[in-house]
Amino acid sequence: MKRAKRFLQILMLTLFIISSAPQITLANTTEEMSQEEIFNARMELYQKMEAITQVPWHYLAAVDTYERGLRRAQRDRPREEGFISIFYDPEIWAGPINPNKEDTDPLSISLFNGIGLDGNGDGVASPTDDEDVLYTFAHYLEQYGFDEDDFRIALWDYYQREQSVSIIHGHAAVYEHFGTLDLDDHAFPIPLNYNYSYKNTWGDRRGWGGRRIHEGTDIFAGYNVPVRATAYGKVEVKGWNMYGGWRIGIRDLDNVYHYYAHLSGFEKGIEEGSIVSPGDVVGYCGSSGYGKPGTQGKFPPHLHYGMYRDNGFTEWSFDPFPSLKQWERKAYQDRKKKK
Known part of the structure; x- marks a missing residue:
């Protein structure tokens, strides 16, 4: 045989x-x-x-x-x-x-x-x-x-x-x-038609829960502003984290883990194992975290967005700010073309 x-x-x-x-x-x-x-x-x-x-x-x-x-x-x-x-x-x-x-x-x-x-x-x-x-x-x-x-x-x-x-x-x-390999597109996590602001905060000091550095970029926006997937990928984690509050984690095809924290809630139908595309709404901006499950309001509402790369042995954070600026520019260019 x-x-x-x-x-x-x-x-x-x-x-x-x-x-x-x-x-x-x-x-x-x-x-x-x-x-x-x-x-x-x-x-x-x-x-x-x-x-x-x-x-x-x-x-x-x-x-x-x-x-x-x-x-x-x-x-x-x-x-x-x-x-x-x-x-x-x-x-x-x-x-x-x-x-x-x-x-x-x-x-x-x-x-x-x-x-x-x-x-x-x-x-x-x-x-x-x-x-x-x-x-x-x-x-x-x-x-x-x-x-x-x-x-x-x-x-x-x-x-x-x-x-x-x-x-x-x-x-x-x-x-x-x-059913395709052409899955390299990205999206900015906040829709352009909402008010938001951000600057490079990666590496800043954080004191709550012990001394640590800020492993991400904070994008400030109002409560319940939609938060979108930035890449094609699979939802690995969804739920509560003592620091990040209601958070969701998505792994893209570059082995990068995208971390969305301080949400007010999740989009209906988004679960661990869900497959997402760039621009899909996965949750909503909030101020959850820094405490037991359900803790809210210890800081202004914003999205904490982090990126973590896996190298086959371990995983580490890197500055997401350049990627966010690139995706934002691309979003504005695409919107201009449609006019």
Whole structure:
């Protein structure tokens, strides 16, 4: 049975190679391509590997997207050379006791218990070849099964970190929901037709609950002014926080956690696990927090907006002010175009 399945996989792979030629493989061509062309090239790779291995394309896209975020966050990781960002340590790819850490021979890699596979039938298993890289991970996933529980177990065994499993699973849910990779748009969290004001308050001192720094930007607005999602993503957290009051947390496709605090309440239908788009109302501006559940009015109403990046090991806050200014400018430009 296993031999028959493997034969079918090889046959399908060969047919795809023939039918899809010629292909764009040089890394430097990505610099000359539009974002739409890059998305299309990635989707073609995901769907090709789905056809060969039966692993859903949105699982592959989710892992690749997570790894792309890690490459941006970890300084010791090289930038990807092609469309696919999944990174393999040389010892994992070639085998832990392989004397040649740059080995690309599928046979010797297998003999030394490496995971690198030839994904396009050229006789080479290269950690910089998009099809080899993606096929290797798809093959790893297919050994566990094809439903969500299997996916989670496979991710846990690979990353050994629950946060990584949660983030990737969230990415997969977003891609499955929208059915596209073109999900890079953003929105300013407060609608432009409301009165609001803000300045850069990231890093300011805070005294309530002990000395700490302000990990975000305060956007002052009136009670019950709508608060909107700034990116495509999945709601990870919703509820009460002693500092932030009624708050909601949304993870985007760049592995960034967006934190909305001091709300007066939540939008109906927004729950943990909800998938949101830029501009979707998720809650309403208020003055909750700094006390037990329900505490209100210890400060003027405002939205505390924070951004936290995950690097595969830990998570840290960074200044959201530049992003907010960029999204605000874009919102004004879009509104001007509509007039």
